[in-house]
Amino acid sequence: MSSGSATATVLAALGEVREWQEDFYRHLHQHPELSHQEQRTAAAVAERLRGWGFDVHEGIGGTGVVAILRNGDGPSVLLRADMDALPVREQTGLPYASTVTATDQDGNEVPVMHACGHDVHTTCLLGAGALLAGATSDWSGTVVALFQPAEELGDGARRMVDDDLAALVGTVDVALAQHVLPIPSGQVGTRPGPVLSxxxxxxxxxxxxxxxxxxxxxxxxxxxxxxxxxxxxxxxxxxxxxxxxxxxxxxxxxxxxxxxxxxxxxxxxxxxxxxxxxxxxxxxxxxxxxxxxxxxxxxxxxxxxxxxxxxxxPPTDNDPSTTARVRAAFEHVFGDSAQDLPLQTASEDFSDVPRALNVPYTYWAIGGIDPDAYQAAAAAGRIAQDIPVNHSPNFAPVIQPTLDTGTKALVAAALAWLAKD
Incomplete structure (x- = not known):
């Protein structure tokens, strides 16, 4: 079975996943946790993964979760999501907006918001895990789902690495990650070579x-x-x-x-x-x-x-061969919505994981902005003024098709290695 056929078969159950995924996302968005304080998020993630048959390890690097699903011989693919929120007071006006406050690492009481979309990342990786666990006859190998704390501080990935991550996950063939950005929802963007500073x-x-x-x-x-x-x-x-x-x-x-x-x-x-x-x-x-x-x-x-x-x-420098393989899988699933991702000035610590494991990696973007709102802003020449960016108190990805897109992307990318011949 080709990776495209396997992807279509696995994604056939997306509707069933969507039924719980949207509620999970709303709850996560409404109950964010600061870096290194992601206890409730990690516990909720671990509980669902255990229910789907993953071998779950908690407390990695503090609050990190590593879940491993072994399904016969084949490659091992690591999929990563980050879980932490920011000390930002939400101003979206959403019915599920956060009103949470917490004590930060300096002892200050601060508002907390998922202003960077890590709630999207966590929810999408859970959805991909559920789909892959429910369709083991269509792929062979190992899925490593890594839920990372403290990306916003830049030390979450390194703490997991230092907590003997390599021994826990064993040999990994490729590492994959994604991030929601202020581009139209439904789009995915890839870029070989340097992508984040x-x-x-x-x-x-x-x-x-x-x-x-x-x-x-x-x-x-x-x-x-x-x-x-x-x-x-x-x-x-x-x-x-x-x-x-x-x-x-x-x-x-x-x-x-x-x-x-x-x-x-x-x-x-x-x-x-x-x-x-x-x-x-x-x-x-x-x-x-x-x-x-x-x-x-x-x-x-x-x-x-x-x-x-x-x-x-660290810099994020996508392996060209890995990126091309993922891009081909995305074009099969998303068609013209699979696009090139411009160079980004933001930074993130995902690459600490594949560097430590000495494996190739690629990191892509998914859109989170309502396509009509984005098009209206573009037509008026007001994207910078009207479209909230990550870390803004008004940043709120639309639930759909954002969650569907992120879940599909992770499944398609993983199956580019794991699909049975």
Missing amino acids: AADSMRITVHGRGGHGSMPQATIDPVVLAAMIVVRLQTVVSRGVAPTDPAVLTVGSIQAGSKSNVIDDHAILQLNVRSYSDQTRTAILAAIQRIVAAECQASGSPKGPDFEFFDRF
């Missing part, structure tokens, strides 16, 4: 010598030092990176001093860097540290700068 945030403390604002000659002014650093950093991308190699360096925060006539003894800068290759990433980060150190020396700083890295995400 690496992200690195950096907190830099530069040191001066404090004193009275009327006597600057007795001080080393960290505000001036910070200003010179900001100006010089503008050349890192414009003069140090090829114009054909996309990269972004943003200084998002400068903090120094507390009073107009007091020169403080230090300043803190916070930077964010986006890049699409390990080589460019390494070069930019090295340039930043070189420039900061040199400016501190030029200003006569009493000691060198301090660098702290945080919120770090």
